Amino acid sequence: MSNWLASLRKGYGKKLHALHAWNGWIVVILTISGLLLFGGFWRGILGEGRVWIRWIHIVVGIASLLPVVYYLLLAGKHWKQLRGKSSQRANVIVVLALLVGWLLSGLLLWQFRLVGPGWSNGALLVHDLLTWIGLPYIIYHSITRAKWLKEEPHRRTVKSGKPDKEKEIHPAVSPGALYSRRAFIKTAIGAGLAITLGPSFLRWVGNSIGTGADIEKLVESDANNLIPAPQPLPASLPPTGGGGRGSFRVYTVTQIPSFNNSNWSFAVDGLVDKKMNYNWEQFVKLARKVQVSDFHCVTGWSVYSNTWEGIPLKQFLKEAGVQQQAKNVKFYSGDGVYTDSLTLEQADMDDVMVAVLHDGKPIPSDLGGPVRLIVPKMYAYKSVKWLNRIELIPDEHIGYWEQRGYSNDAWV
């Protein structure tokens, strides 16, 4: 054992150096892939690529365990070497804590099915929080500890053997002036990071605490204009569920569409006895029901106790009359791209709803209004936004995200 450790420590300095470089590259790959996965912006652009990027992120993330373990084997010696250098020791602890925290929360997110929404929610919060703290820290660390900032000018020029330019410009630089120049650049870098990332960070904190202010903004800036507005039932306003807890992340694979009375319609067709087609004036008159349910996305976030008001899917199927050969229900989005489906059996669940109001207010365009599907017992990629057509079909239909690697089985 001690032999083995001794051989491991041979060429210790070089190994530590290589380890640091490897770790740097891993962090770069995880940063880029992670930022592409975070939030909604890249969803439509990446399409199928998103699934690959997710896999790269997971595999490289797990692989980051190797440099951590390798470092821990060398850590004893390194730690002694850093005696008296408290800021470097602190740095080691911070970076190790970040890596371990990212790794553990990442494992939970990866295994969201096994651990369930509760754990995924916590893991996503930790994963994002560590990124908000850790990424600026690592960027700051890599800039301020770069050689050009660390070394004093005369030593750098002696080493590289190049003419001493620094001295030409500043003939007599006192150590004090040098120190303050470095301090100034460091402060400037820190301030730059704070200014560029601060506002988004605060918005993220606000959404994570779930004050509900964000959804009000979405309702205010609703791009839809459908008249008359649907009038909430008493069970909907004030919302029976007390108002949704958590925040929706606005996801779309297209531009967010907007609708008005002249470009909106709703159809139920395919293998039915009576094809239905509604304009908005007809649609708002349909009898609605109210339900309280949770909403879970596979990426780890949830919104609990939503009060949805709308028409149970069952109602439409009964009205149109489903024919014998029909085995599946296909849902179309008014964005022209997104689709998904349920088997007839799944479509028969009482809480599958064609929703029109959320917490007593018309669903804003960002969240799929004027009309979206809700399938509470399944992950939310089944909950098609801007729903405008329901088609009864004989064969299975593979939906947008299912074609791109999401499981056809979406049960929570």
Ligand SMILES: Nc1nc2c(c(=O)[nH]1)N[C@H]1C(S)=C(S)[C@@H](COP(=O)(O)O)O[C@H]1N2
């Ligand atoms: N038309 C359409 N519907 C969609 C999506 C989409 O990109 N386009 N994303 C799905 C996914 S993966 C989720 S988690 C939810 C997100 O709903 P939200 O944007 O209202 O939060 O919508 C689902 N329905």
Ligand SMILES: [Mo]
């Ligand atoms: Mo999702």
